[in-house]
Amino acid sequence: MSRNSLLLATLLALFASPLRAELQITITEGVDKAVPIAVVPFGLQGMGTPPPLDAAAIVAADLARSGRFAPLDRKDMLQRPTTGAEVDFSDWRIQGSEVLIIGRVVQAGGDQYEIQFQVFDVLRGEQLLGYRQPATTQNFRRSAHRVADLIYEKLTGVRGVFSTRIAYVTVNRTPQRTNFRLIVADADGENPRVMVESPEPIMSPAWSPDGRKLAYVSFEARRSEIYVQELRSGARKRVSARPGVNGAPAWSPDGQRLAVSLSRQDGNLDIYTLDLNSQMLTRLTSGSSIDTEPAWSLDGRQIYFTSDATGGPQVYRVPAEGGSPQRVTFEGNYNARPRVAPDGKQLAVVHNDRGNYRIAVVDLARSSTQVLSDGRLDESPSFAPNGETLIYATRDGARGVLATVSANGRIKQRISALEGDVREPAWSPFPVN
Amino acid sequence: MTRFNAFAALLVVTLVTACSGPSRSTVDDGTAGAGAGGAASSGMGEGGMGQGGAMDGSAMGGSALGGPGASQENRVVYFEFDRFDVKSDYNAMLQAHGRYLSSNPTARLRLEGHADERGSREYNIGLGEKRAQAVRNVLLLQGAMSDQIATVSFGEERPAVIGSDEEAWSLNRRVEIVYGQ
Numbered sequence: 001m002s003r004n005s006l007l008l009a010t011l012l013a014l015f016a017s018p019l020r021a022e023l024q025i026t027i028t029e030g031v032d033k034a035v036p037i038a039v040v041p042f043g044l045q046g047m048g049t050p051p052p053l054d055a056a057a058i059v060a061a062d063l064a065r066s067g068r069f070a071p072l073d074r075k076d077m078l079q080r081p082t083t084g085a086e087v088d089f090s091d092w093r094i095q096g097s098e099v100l101i102i103g104r105v106v107q108a109g110g111d112q113y114e115i116q117f118q119v120f121d122v123l124r125g126e127q128l129l130g131y132r133q134p135a136t137t138q139n140f141r142r143s144a145h146r147v148a149d150l151i152y153e154k155l156t157g158v159r160g161v162f163s164t165r166i167a168y169v170t171v172n173r174t175p176q177r178t179n180f181r182l183i184v185a186d187a188d189g190e191n192p193r194v195m196v197e198s199p200e201p202i203m204s205p206a207w208s209p210d211g212r213k214l215a216y217v218s219f220e221a222r223r224s225e226i227y228v229q230e231l232r233s234g235a236r237k238r239v240s241a242r243p244g245v246n247g248a249p250a251w252s253p254d255g256q257r258l259a260v261s262l263s264r265q266d267g268n269l270d271i272y273t274l275d276l277n278s279q280m281l282t283r284l285t286s287g288s289s290i291d292t293e294p295a296w297s298l299d300g301r302q303i304y305f306t307s308d309a310t311g312g313p314q315v316y317r318v319p320a321e322g323g324s325p326q327r328v329t330f331e332g333n334y335n336a337r338p339r340v341a342p343d344g345k346q347l348a349v350v351h352n353d354r355g356n357y358r359i360a361v362v363d364l365a366r367s368s369t370q371v372l373s374d375g376r377l378d379e380s381p382s383f384a385p386n387g388e389t390l391i392y393a394t395r396d397g398a399r400g401v402l403a404t405v406s407a408n409g410r411i412k413q414r415i416s417a418l419e420g421d422v423r424e425p426a427w428s429p430f431p432v433n
Numbered sequence: 434m435t436r437f438n439a440f441a442a443l444l445v446v447t448l449v450t451a452c453s454g455p456s457r458s459t460v461d462d463g464t465a466g467a468g469a470g471g472a473a474s475s476g477m478g479e480g481g482m483g484q485g486g487a488m489d490g491s492a493m494g495g496s497a498l499g500g501p502g503a504s505q506e507n508r509v510v511y512f513e514f515d516r517f518d519v520k521s522d523y524n525a526m527l528q529a530h531g532r533y534l535s536s537n538p539t540a541r542l543r544l545e546g547h548a549d550e551r552g553s554r555e556y557n558i559g560l561g562e563k564r565a566q567a568v569r570n571v572l573l574l575q576g577a578m579s580d581q582i583a584t585v586s587f588g589e590e591r592p593a594v595i596g597s598d599e600e601a602w603s604l605n606r607r608v609e610i611v612y613g614q
Contacts, residue, residue, distance in 0.1 A: 173595075201587060201590035201591065203554060203555070203558075203588075203590065204554065204555060219587070219590070222585065223585045224558070224585070224586070244562065244584065245558055245559070245562050245586055247555050247558050248555040248558075261555065261558075261559070263562050267562065267563075267565075267566040267569070267584065269558075269559045269562060269563075290556065290559030290560065290562075290563060291559075292555045292556055292558070292559050293553060293555045293556060306553065306555075306556050308556075308559075312515065313552070313553075313556050334552065336552060336553040336556045337553035337554075337555065337556065350552060350553045352552075357551055357552055376597075377550060377551060377597065379552070379553050379554065380553070380554065395597070398595070398596075398597065424554065
């Protein structure tokens with residue numbers, strides 16, 4: 001008991017402590033078809049504290065990282081307009097930029113700012129978007145990502161995910177000890193924060209639909225237990241510590257229930273739903289097969305899961321209120337850990353591709369499988385909330401790293417930490433305002 | 434893999450011979466098995482070690498094959514890829530552990546199931562649990578009581594060997610027998 005309180009105190013002390021080790025993101029494939037754009041350094045307006053960060057640089061980096069845009073190097077810019085009146089489109093046409101983004105950071109006193117920006121179609125000489133994004137010293141980076149989100153949506157028709165976040169697990173091994181951490185960082189790898197740290201395994205982080213909580217599995221008691229933790233306060237609650245396996249939490253779309261895999265007394269892993277308010281369990285599968293890795297359909301009526309009922313693991317689905325399971329995947333001898341795409345039409349799975357474990361998407365209507373990744377031990381796919389990109393865990397030599405791939409397979413990136421293994425990425429939902 | 438099985442078989446033969454011999458005399462001092470393997474279980478000294486009632490040698494803690502004094506080699510069961518059936522190579526060893534539990538009702542052990550790193554993590558938790566349950570069932574058939582045996586699965590999270598080749602994988606697909614839980 002006292003040991004647990006001590007552990008909890010340690011965990012709370014660690015919570016929200018900033019980390020030095022940031023993720024490094026490299027685009028490995030797909031930049032050649034990017035649209036040339038120019039993001040001019042934003043001007044400064046007003047008296048007061050200068051902004052803590054370079055907003056235009058954050059916006060340019062976000063757009064470049066999408067793989068769909070290639071920002072012009074600042075030192076090659078012939079002019080640096082900060083207002084519409086200063087723009088000479090012919091200069092930008094000569095340089096081949098198709099889109100021009102300019103802006104001003106207005107110092108509004110104290111820690112308050114406003115990022116004003118304009119987006120121009122260079123060829124037509126027209127403004128596409130003009131917007132004012134409020135910001136504070138505290139949330140300046142997040143606000144700059146919001147600017148990039150709005151620009152991305154205007155240019156592509158798809159909502160940007162630059163202001164979303166990624167949860168992941170890191171492992172550092174020394175001869176003396178192993179250290180597991182659950183970390184939440186901005187989608188660009190900046191701002192990493194330790195949510196929990198433990199010498200025992202931490203697994204399976206899952207975002208609540210409102211993006212305010214994470215469910216995960218911790219072995220801190222030398223057995224699997226499921227916790228739910230609030231991001232902002234760090235407060236956490238143990239929601240399942242039944243005998244046997246407590247694993248694979250997945251939030252229902254309304255945030256009221258978790259689908260989980262439990263083995264309980266009989267030792268068989270089955271899918272259950274756990275009502276977080278009443279703690280009531282509903283059993284959805286039975287029998288001696290390994291049934292695990294549940295994922296809810298968008299409407300909350302079905303639960304997809306992995307089962308080895310026919311030998312190797314395949315994906316099945318079962319009505320969330322109970323019913324008979326139906327097999328969903330048929331291609332190949334290993335399809336596991338389904339994740340439902342934001343449009344509900346595809347599942348991302350771990351798929352055995354000629355002896356290699358790779359990320360594949362299964363089209364639910366046509367039941368066809370497309371392999372997206374090219375590693376040997378790829379796992380844990382997670383969709384960005386706009387469905388354009390998946391993040392997953394892969395290897396760089398012996399090290400665990402993260403990678404992203406666009407849902408069409410064309411744009412690939414590698415994300416590695418400065419030290420240790422990184423694994424089990426989970427992309428957050430869109431921020432709720 | 435075949436090399437390893439041959440080694441395990443050889444070990445079983447050696448230890449079966451050993452347990453009928455002088456190891457019996459080391460029971461009472463609580464260091465049973467130390468001479469055979471030198472490996473000490475964390476649970477040493479707990480359970481039925483102090484009881485002198487069991488007269489059948491195979492049921493006592495002195496065996497290097499079964500019980501808390503078992504050598505390191507006799508506290509691990511290895512599995513094939515994506516399988517959780519216990520190979521017959523382990524019959525003698527699990528029989529010894531089962532008989533020890535049956536003769537020492539206060540003894541407790543924990544079966545820790547593991548998987549290799551391939552495939553998805555929670556499915557591997559399932560495989561580790563199935564493996565631990567399979568070993569548990571063998572021990573129950575040997576007369577152990579269900580409340581003597583706890584199981585836990587670590588899936589691929591706690592590899593015995595770091596590596597991504599067949600040899601490392603074969604050493605990581607395992608159930609570890611830990612006395613004293």
